[in-house]
Amino acid sequence: MLKKLRLDQTKIYEKYLALEEISKMLVSFVNGIPYHLAIGAEQGDIDKWDDLVIQTNAGCYTYVQAKRQTTDFSSHPIERDTISQGKRKGVPRDLSPLDEALKSLGQRIRKNQSGSIDLQSEFCLELPESSTKIKEGLEVRDLRNLEAQIKSVTTPYDLIVLAGKDPNANNIYLWLTTWCDFIDWEHIFKALKILKIKMSGLETDIDDRVKSNLSQIFKRTEIEKVRMLILSYLDENSTYAGAIRPRQLLHSLKDFLLPNIPRWTLFQTDGLSWNISGIHDLEDNNEIERPSIIVPALWATGNQNARSLRIYGACVEKCLVSESLMRLSLHPQGSFDILCSNKSSWEYAIKMKTGGTLGVAKDDLNDSRILDGLEFSSPSEPKELDTIDAKEHLSEKLHVEMYKTTFKLVDSTIGGKIREMKRGNLRNEVESRWVTWKLLLENSIEEQRELFSKILHPKAEGKSISGELRVGLKTVGLLSEAIFLLLVVSVCLSDDDNQNWKSVSDKLKMTSVGLAFWSGPADGSRNVIEIDDDAGIGKLLENETGQIIIIPQSVLSETEVYKDDISGDSTKLGLLTHPNHPKLLITKDRKFKKILTNGDISELKTYFQSSLDKYKYTVECAVNKVVDEVVV
Numbered sequence: 001m002l003k004k005l006r007l008d009q010t011k012i013y014e015k016y017l018a019l020e021e022i023s024k025m026l027v028s029f030v031n032g033i034p035y036h037l038a039i040g041a042e043q044g045d046i047d048k049w050d051d052l053v054i055q056t057n058a059g060c061y062t063y064v065q066a067k068r069q070t071t072d073f074s075s076h077p078i079e080r081d082t083i084s085q086g087k088r089k090g091v092p093r094d095l096s097p098l099d100e101a102l103k104s105l106g107q108r109i110r111k112n113q114s115g116s117i118d119l120q121s122e123f124c125l126e127l128p129e130s131s132t133k134i135k136e137g138l139e140v141r142d143l144r145n146l147e148a149q150i151k152s153v154t155t156p157y158d159l160i161v162l163a164g165k166d167p168n169a170n171n172i173y174l175w176l177t178t179w180c181d182f183i184d185w186e187h188i189f190k191a192l193k194i195l196k197i198k199m200s201g202l203e204t205d206i207d208d209r210v211k212s213n214l215s216q217i218f219k220r221t222e223i224e225k226v227r228m229l230i231l232s233y234l235d236e237n238s239t240y241a242g243a244i245r246p247r248q249l250l251h252s253l254k255d256f257l258l259p260n261i262p263r264w265t266l267f268q269t270d271g272l273s274w275n276i277s278g279i280h281d282l283e284d285n286n287e288i289e290r291p292s293i294i295v296p297a298l299w300a301t302g303n304q305n306a307r308s309l310r311i312y313g314a315c316v317e318k319c320l321v322s323e324s325l326m327r328l329s330l331h332p333q334g335s336f337d338i339l340c341s342n343k344s345s346w347e348y349a350i351k352m353k354t355g356g357t358l359g360v361a362k363d364d365l366n367d368s369r370i371l372d373g374l375e376f377s378s379p380s381e382p383k384e385l386d387t388i389d390a391k392e393h394l395s396e397k398l399h400v401e402m403y404k405t406t407f408k409l410v411d412s413t414i415g416g417k418i419r420e421m422k423r424g425n426l427r428n429e430v431e432s433r434w435v436t437w438k439l440l441l442e443n444s445i446e447e448q449r450e451l452f453s454k455i456l457h458p459k460a461e462g463k464s465i466s467g468e469l470r471v472g473l474k475t476v477g478l479l480s481e482a483i484f485l486l487l488v489v490s491v492c493l494s495d496d497d498n499q500n501w502k503s504v505s506d507k508l509k510m511t512s513v514g515l516a517f518w519s520g521p522a523d524g525s526r527n528v529i530e531i532d533d534d535a536g537i538g539k540l541l542e543n544e545t546g547q548i549i550i551i552p553q554s555v556l557s558e559t560e561v562y563k564d565d566i567s568g569d570s571t572k573l574g575l576l577t578h579p580n581h582p583k584l585l586i587t588k589d590r591k592f593k594k595i596l597t598n599g600d601i602s603e604l605k606t607y608f609q610s611s612l613d614k615y616k617y618t619v620e621c622a623v624n625k626v627v628d629e630v631v632v
Contacts, residue, residue, distance in 0.1 A: 029246035034377035040243035277379030295401035331472030355519020422599030462522025482514030511546030
């Protein structure tokens with residue numbers, strides 16, 4: 001605010017009017033509804049109209065003139081005359097404060113003949129009630145009634161016709177032209193189009209409305225404290241050209257918000273630049289919606305409060321911010337909605353980038369929380385991203401926080417799986433190895449990105465599918481199961497120097513395809529199919545390069561996967577027509593699950609080694625057969 005408000009009645013009245021506007025601004029901002037951007041005072045160069053200056057969401061201004069008038073403005077005639085006696089005899093009578101305010105408005109309109117600036121703004125006259133006299137025989141209510149008749153189709157000529165029938169309209173003409181220097185009805189018409197007259201009551205009436213407004217978003221037991229804090233904030237921030245903005249003020253009041261008030265973050269784009277605003281991140285008044293705050297808030301599995309991600313603008317192709325927002329939208333938990341202005345573009349992009357599935361179920365995109373209908377608004381003090389570097393930085397920070405949040409749940413889930421294992425040497429070794437892997441993954445987002453994307457994106461799907469978008473809260477189960485089996489295989493087969501998730505030895509690379517459903521091979525029509533579907537399992541294996549392939553969500557035996565005869569004589573393995581079959585294929589078929597449940601390392605080692613030996617023997621037989629045929 002421009003000056004410290006003096007404690008006379010008029011200034012107190014101005015303060016209460018400011019308090020009401022601030023309460024409405026706060027309520028709208030917290031609810032994500034477009035309203036005022038800022039409220040200040042005594043700014044600009046419009047004389048008599050600077051008690052309050054409000055920057056509206058539409059990008060223009062409302063100039064408020066507060067008149068705590070409980071007595072008549074004037075008892076002089078409607079048509080200005082001169083002083084009839086005394087030293088000032090013959091001098092035109094002095095203007096009332098209301099005359100001066102309207103005269104100033106008229107001068108402003110004449111100075112801006114085009115009206116391009118003022119007609120986008122609004123001038124608001126605030127008074128306690130409407131029966132106060134402007135002049136003898138003319139009350140405020142008469143001016144208000146005339147102002148209310150100005151519609152979009154009204155013309156100056158209509159007012160001329162009205163004045164011929166309505167004495168009050170003619171009286172207003174006489175008053176404005178003789179006391180306030182208005183020229184004619186066209187001049188008056190321009191003023192009435194931008195003038196609003198409000199009957200706001202006295203301080204007690206305003207205060208009741210303030211408390212009612214604040215109770216919509218703040219705890220009822222804390223309303224008086226919130227009210228006093230706002231008044232104190234008004235005094236402490238009364239600096240020249242200062243303006244109170246909702247986000248700044250909410251920082252001081254965040255502890256008093258109702259627990260059921262939805263927290264939200266808004267991303268807006270025009271297709272080139274982005275800006276961000278919201279109320280998730282209120283910890284630091286100098287920060288706006290940091291990824292380190294908003295991702296854990298939006299992806300909080302135990303958070304019962306309503307949360308909202310809001311996106312204004314269409315999904316931008318090959319835009320890193322758009323891709324990170326797609327991922328953020330794909331894994332809602334609890335009371336979490338995504339509100340968009342262009343729902344179809346986001347849903348289409350998500351379907352294309354995921355192939356129609358996260359890998360959990362055939363229809364796991366059907367429970368999308370994406371809703372349509374978000375309208376444009378100008379957020380207060382948004383964080384703007386208008387450079388490539390700024391957009392890349394934000395996108396990466398969002399992804400990093402999503403990995404961190406996902407990994408915490410993966411770690412917890414794997415820990416649960418280890419605790420459920422039968423007591424014995426296998427459990428001990430798996431737990432020890434997870435401690436090693438966990439340290440590596442926690443300290444490297446790139447390691448997480450590589451491992452998680454491999455698990456959720458088989459090579460057969462092609463490069464158009466993004467495994468990264470699938471990484472999130474909804475796929476924690478898939479990731480945990482895949483990593484758990486990688487741990488088991490690593491413990492049973494790895495050399496001492498190869499304790500990582502990529503291989504068990506220099507010659508045995510590991511791959512875990514963790515999906516239960518996938519989008520099918522890239523060279524065919526996209527169609528979500530189960531991992532064990534006969535139409536896809538062969539293509540999936542042919543494209544993977546690991547010598548050990550783990551498919552945790554498959555229940556088929558090796559024989560069923562390869563479609564060999566009941567004896568399991570895999571004679572096709574090793575032939576040039578089937579060069580990419582792994583040396584060891586691990587699924588959760590009945591036999592493997594039984595051995596795993598027993599929890600004995602030696603038994604599992606024997607099981608794995610027998611499969612590796614079988615592969616080696618089969619390859620040797622196939623090669624010998626080819627050699628024999630050539631010799632013959």
